[in-house]
Amino acid sequence: MAEHKKLPEGGVIEKGGTAHGYSTGGWRKLRPVVDLGKCTNCMICWVMCPDSAVIVQDGKMVGFDLEHCKGCGICAVECPDKVKAIKMNEEAD
Amino acid sequence: MAVTAHTKKAALTGNTAVAIAMKQINPDVYPAYPITPSTGIVEDFSGFVADGSVDTELITVESEHSAMSACIGASAAGARVMTATSSQGLALMWEMLYIASGMRLPIVIADVNRALSAPINIHCDHSDSMGARDAGWLQLYAETVQEAYDNVFMAMRIAENAKVMLPAMVCMDGFITSHAIENLDLLSDEEVRGFVGEYKGRNSLLDTDNPVTWGAMVLQDHYITFKHQQSEAMTRAKGVAAGVMKEFGEKFGRPYGLIDAYRLEDAEAAIVIMNSAAGTTKVVVDDLRKQGKKVGVLRLRLFRPFPFKEIADALRGVKVVAVLDRADSMNSFGGPLFNELRSALYDLDNRPKVMSRIYGLGGRDYKVKDAVEVFEELLNISKTGKIDTMTKYITL
Numbered sequence: 001m002a003e004h005k006k007l008p009e010g011g012v013i014e015k016g017g018t019a020h021g022y023s024t025g026g027w028r029k030l031r032p033v034v035d036l037g038k039c040t041n042c043m044i045c046w047v048m049c050p051d052s053a054v055i056v057q058d059g060k061m062v063g064f065d066l067e068h069c070k071g072c073g074i075c076a077v078e079c080p081d082k083v084k085a086i087k088m089n090e091e092a093d
Numbered sequence: 094m095a096v097t098a099h100t101k102k103a104a105l106t107g108n109t110a111v112a113i114a115m116k117q118i119n120p121d122v123y124p125a126y127p128i129t130p131s132t133g134i135v136e137d138f139s140g141f142v143a144d145g146s147v148d149t150e151l152i153t154v155e156s157e158h159s160a161m162s163a164c165i166g167a168s169a170a171g172a173r174v175m176t177a178t179s180s181q182g183l184a185l186m187w188e189m190l191y192i193a194s195g196m197r198l199p200i201v202i203a204d205v206n207r208a209l210s211a212p213i214n215i216h217c218d219h220s221d222s223m224g225a226r227d228a229g230w231l232q233l234y235a236e237t238v239q240e241a242y243d244n245v246f247m248a249m250r251i252a253e254n255a256k257v258m259l260p261a262m263v264c265m266d267g268f269i270t271s272h273a274i275e276n277l278d279l280l281s282d283e284e285v286r287g288f289v290g291e292y293k294g295r296n297s298l299l300d301t302d303n304p305v306t307w308g309a310m311v312l313q314d315h316y317i318t319f320k321h322q323q324s325e326a327m328t329r330a331k332g333v334a335a336g337v338m339k340e341f342g343e344k345f346g347r348p349y350g351l352i353d354a355y356r357l358e359d360a361e362a363a364i365v366i367m368n369s370a371a372g373t374t375k376v377v378v379d380d381l382r383k384q385g386k387k388v389g390v391l392r393l394r395l396f397r398p399f400p401f402k403e404i405a406d407a408l409r410g411v412k413v414v415a416v417l418d419r420a421d422s423m424n425s426f427g428g429p430l431f432n433e434l435r436s437a438l439y440d441l442d443n444r445p446k447v448m449s450r451i452y453g454l455g456g457r458d459y460k461v462k463d464a465v466e467v468f469e470e471l472l473n474i475s476k477t478g479k480i481d482t483m484t485k486y487i488t489l
Contacts (some may be wrong), residue, residue, distance in 0.1 A: 011308070
């Protein structure tokens with residue numbers, strides 16, 4: 001209760017960037033899986049991901065931030081036809 | 094109407110008096126969408142903007158929904174914000190009213206009370222602001238032009254108090270108060286500045302060095318906690334309002350309280366009523382007192398938060414009470430004021446008998462004879478101990 005009372009008045013979030021610390025990946029029904037052997041690091045998936053959930057290190061695509069990926073599948077669709085390195089798998093499988 | 098008030102005394106309509114109060118406060122932002130009978134406030138205020146006598150940003154918007162949305166955005170940006178509306182205008186603001194109060198933004202609006210459609214009607218009743226009674230706004234009601242003017246300053250102070258931070262509605266009767274000219278005392282601009290002070294908004298959206306998010310989604314984890322905070326703020330607002338009203342009286346010689354108890358000390362029968370109709374009722378009380386009848390009036394100045402304890406104290410010892418509502422809850426069980434007031438009396442050891450009378454809807458006159466009839470009925474009930482009709486329309 002004491003902790004609850006410290007919540008900022010009116011529901012204001014008093015600093016920026018806090019969404020990073022709030023896991024929203026639990027809504028996901030489809031999980032993106034990348035075949036790094038096929039990936040050409042064109043970065044189209046990184047550009048198109050609406051949740052900035054494509055992780056890039058040293059200019060290379062290395063995987064997905066599954067704490068924030070909602071499984072929309074845009075990355076899999078946008079991955080170039082000649083590459084098709086991303087598949088969407090059922091989370092339930 | 095031309096505003097020529099430069100002296101302390103002035104003869105003004107309620108609308109002009111409220112517009113002058115707003116001018117003296119000099120808010121930062123004023124989203125404007127005029128509607129009868131509050132149009133005069135917006136007209137006069139836009140004149141002040143055009144004349145350069147305020148620094149306010151007047152935003153002409155395309156609807157009242159947008160007006161309240163602009164109020165919310167500007168207030169979240171840290172501005173002191175005011176506007177005015179009536180009836181359908183307030184109804185169109187509805188969903189935004191809850192957002193303003195939930196986001197704890199101390200916006201102050203004038204609501205010039207007017208009936209809601211249908212049938213369409215431009216005249217006075219309280220269905221607009223009574224409909225908004227659960228929206229989390231403070232509500233102050235005024236009997237006279239003087240009081241409407243004074244309430245604007247008090248509402249601002251209560252709303253912006255750090256313990257409160259809730260929006261406020263200053264209500265007065267459409268046409269009866271808004272368009273009638275009364276003599277009143279104006280405060281000087283210096284007095285107003287001294288009383289309302291400077292407003293410093295918290296977590297301003299314009300403070301780009303310290304970015305914040307307003308209006309984020311809150312689910313099962315915390316929503317109820319924010320509502321609890323809001324509810325506690327509304328509870329604290331009663332004490333703050335009493336303090337602000339006392340301070341106003343001490344500074345400017347016009348004492349105000351949460352309620353206005355008129356000749357209730359030894360009263361046997363009382364009418365509870367709000368806004369301008371209280372004046373008519375007081376005249377009748379004076380007449381009946383001359384005939385030796387023990388009658389009185391209770392008028393609420395503050396409806397939100399509801400001063401239940403003060404009401405119970407004032408009506409302690411009264412035998413019969415008629416609550417006159419200028420709005421119907423359409424619940425087949427009396428008006429909104431009746432229901433809450435009757436509940437406020439429940440814990441009294443010897444609680445009065447209470448009945449509901451709905452009057453004056455859509456601007457229907459409430460006359461001396463109407464108040465006389467209610468008092469006669471009350472005095473009769475006082476003898477017989479029996480209420481024939483709990484809920485009834487009068488002034489039909």
